[in-house]
Amino acid sequence: MSGIPPADGPWVTTDFLNFVPELRTDFARRDVGAECVVWSPLSTEPVVLDPLAAVMLAVVDGDASVGELATEVHEEIGVPLETARRQVTTIVDHLGRAGLLTSSISGTTAGEAIAQRDLFVAAPTPCSENASRLGTETIVLRLGRHTVRVACDSRRAARTLRAALADHVVDGDEDTPLAFVLTAPQGLTRTHLLVDRAGFVLSAARGIDAGLHALASHLTALLPPAPGTVRIRARAVTTGDRTVVCLFPLLHSPVIPERDLARSGLRLVDRLALDVDVATGAVTNPRIPWPALRDLDPGRAHVGPGGTSVVTAVLDAGPPIDAPPPTRAVVVAQLAAGGLHGSVGALLDATARLVEGAELHSTQPEITPIVELLRQLGPAAT
Secondary structure, three states: OOOOOOOOOOOOOHHHHHHOEEEEOOOOEEOOOOOEEEEEEOOOOOOOEEEHHHHHHOOOOOOOOOHHHHHHHHHHHHOHHHHHHHHHHHHHHHHHHHEEOOOOOOOOHHHHHHHHHOOOOOOHHHHHHHHHHHOOEEEEEEEEEEEEEEEOOOOHHHHHHHHHHOOOOOOOOOOOEEEEEOOOOOOOOOOOEEEEEEOOOOOOOOOOOHHHHHHHHHHHHHHHOOOEEEEOOEEEEEHHHHHHOOOOOOOOOOOOHHHHHHOOOOEEEOOOEEEEOOOOOOOOOOOOHHHHOOOOOOOEEEOOOOEEEOOEEEEEEEOOOOOOOOOHHHHHHHHOOOEOOHHHHHHHHHHHHHHHHEEEEEEEEHHHHHHHHHHHHHHOOO
16 A cells, blocks of 8 residues: 555665655544544554654655655764665655555555444354344335344243334345344343344343343444434443543453442443534534333443443553553554544544543453453542
């Protein structure tokens, strides 16, 4: 995608040193601390530039060659010329791969990537497909531009869904893309099970009504977002009056038992995507628009769509315990890369404002450290 001559010598080839890089003028840039986040219309995702690469954005002017830029760095900073050539070569190559140069090429635009990105993090699994066909009733729904299939093994629950969602029920069959599977309590099992198409557990609370409420909440993420908002693929949990956004795979895997969540005062926001106000960065998920489903009682560890809230923390799945949390620029890029709706500029604005006042944390993707950190981020931590 860089579209620039390869560098294959001990440092760079003569052709590369003679290459004159020129920046595009149509990419979005947001400065976040000493770093910056850039998103080219040729790139499927935003890219974080470290402080040195961010400075180079002002130096690459379309007139100086790579060799000349390296000489300027050598003379201004005092690093050895070969070191300067290596640094400039790496940065220019990085800029090219990020789609920021006029020579950059790509087969997919940013707008196409956002439009094609799926709400679900993975494709249907054989297990979830089998569960959606064996002893279940199929309901095909058209929600906005999405036509999806929901499977439910309870006739009563299926009737409730059909009646409540009558305006969205359309003809379809088992070839329609699967979205969710709802399994009712059976025998000595008092809890329902709601999974997405990839088999990730979304709700496992007592009673089928709580499952219907959670399902309805998740379905709202397939409806068109409100004007002035963007939609990003991320999950959240509330604790007291605080809202914590969790980046994948957190809240997907491992599955945190509902009783652990409830005992810790944690409640899941029942949505695979969050709607974020561009002007403020606040989460502004709409309420469930179907009264017959909205009025059902949610599970103890669930809060439905979550409503409007300011994000107080962002949690990432990090490597070892002692590793530092990601930088704000990295988190902005991660969130914006999950954009499902909105322009490049709007997604960067919304996520930058979301992250601006939030605490950033990393945790190992294991139940105990996740729950413990979320508990620490609760009201007692304020």
